[in-house]
Amino acid sequence: MSDPQSDEIELVARACAGDQSACATIVQRYTGVLYNQAYRMLGDSFEAEDAVQEVFLRAFRKLSSYDPSRRLVTWLLTIGSNYCIDRLRRRRFNWLTLEDVAFWLPSTQPGPERSAIQRASREVVQRALQRLPESYRSVTVLRYWHDLSYDEIGTILGLTEATVKTRLHRARKMLQEALTAEEALWSIEEAAS
Amino acid sequence: MEHRRGSELTDEELAMAEAETRALLARWGEPSLVPPPADLSARVVRQLSSPPARWHWSWHLTWWLVPLVLLAFGVWGLGFDSSGPAALFGDPATGLGRYVLMLILMAKPLWHLWLAGVWWWGVDLAVLIIIGWIWWRCINDAPLAKVG
Numbered sequence: 100m101s102d103p104q105s106d107e108i109e110l111v112a113r114a115c116a117g118d119q120s121a122c123a124t125i126v127q128r129y130t131g132v133l134y135n136q137a138y139r140m141l142g143d144s145f146e147a148e149d150a151v152q153e154v155f156l157r158a159f160r161k162l163s164s165y166d167p168s169r170r171l172v173t174w175l176l177t178i179g180s181n182y183c184i185d186r187l188r189r190r191r192f193n194w195l196t197l198e199d200v201a202f203w204l205p206s207t208q209p210g211p212e213r214s215a216i217q218r219a220s221r222e223v224v225q226r227a228l229q230r231l232p233e234s235y236r237s238v239t240v241l242r243y244w245h246d247l248s249y250d251e252i253g254t255i256l257g258l259t260e261a262t263v264k265t266r267l268h269r270a271r272k273m274l275q276e277a278l279t280a281e282e283a284l285w286s287i288e289e290a291a292s
Numbered sequence: 293m294e295h296r297r298g299s300e301l302t303d304e305e306l307a308m309a310e311a312e313t314r315a316l317l318a319r320w321g322e323p324s325l326v327p328p329p330a331d332l333s334a335r336v337v338r339q340l341s342s343p344p345a346r347w348h349w350s351w352h353l354t355w356w357l358v359p360l361v362l363l364a365f366g367v368w369g370l371g372f373d374s375s376g377p378a379a380l381f382g383d384p385a386t387g388l389g390r391y392v393l394m395l396i397l398m399a400k401p402l403w404h405l406w407l408a409g410v411w412w413w414g415v416d417l418a419v420l421i422i423i424g425w426i427w428w429r430c431i432n433d434a435p436l437a438k439v440g
Contacts, residue, residue: 122340127333134328197322208304244323245315268301271313275338278316 107171115162125171126155132172132245139240140183142229150186154179161250169254176245177255180237187233212291223285235270238263365392366399 113121130151137150158178165174228236241252249263256263301309317323368377378384378393 119337119341123333123337126336126340130333130336131325132326134332135325138326144326144329148329151328151332152339155340159340224317224320243317244325264301264306268309271309274313275316278320282319283326 100234104167104170108167111165111167111171114159117255118247122159129172129175133175135244136176136179136240139225140180140233140236141186141229148185150179150182154182157182166288170251173247173251173255176241180241180255184233200226208219210252223281227274227281230277231273234262235266235273238266239270239274242267362395362399362402365396366403369396369400372401 103139109120110125133151133154134147137154138144139149141147141150154175158175172187228239231239237256238252241247241255242249247255249260249267252258253260254265258266295392365377375384375393378389378396380389381387381392382389384390
């Protein structure tokens, strides 16, 4: 049975040599992880799709610089974090277009009640996450959604372990406040309906 | 500042805070992984296997292209005649030829201005080179100071 780390190294070596099937395996294996990171960071599924494509493009462009001592997923998440933070910074200067507004309009197609509740509850957490500053959001997503250690988060974001802990500490407080507020709103809405 | 506040938590407090947050998230059914669109991987692979575009139009190029076109038309206008290049694009009195003629007429004064200035720039450059050469000769020929 092969060691996952050596399997990754072999996969990367094959991809570097131009093996298309190795590239496809990497993409299939890590699309979910990168999509979730982008979705939680950017708060939008369309932007998350774009982000995944761009992150893979960047990763394959500089695949030869991949350090085999690191896990491939950590390296990809580093590229993903940098991309999402850049995109969030650029977003501040973006003009609102009519297309953006169209995406926000509620869908006219009614879905099943259960999935609607799940979606709504996911949106509550998404809203709470979007309230966090970028630097706090990135540590929160990597810690709770990707289950990474403080050390790994530090490596991805270029921070010390102590800074990761401090940011997480503040992020937790903010998230708790935001979710408690959302919870109160939720119960009022439920009582009214 | 950040370091001090982060290290204030003991391992026990940290574990408790983590557990609280996880419990809070669990109440909302999180953390859950959102499934990516089914065809996303395929789209990425397709994009990766398609050869990169060698050259694509960028608006930054316009900043270089427009003055170059103006200069080229100006040279033509000065060297030959103003309406010649415009005639290539149709009647210079109407249509596209008219706009080309307008470009040539715009470029001509720019060229005149440059040609009027180039003499002065040439003289300045020559003076600078001569001064530099004399200075270099003076330094080269000067005896070295004795140290110590």
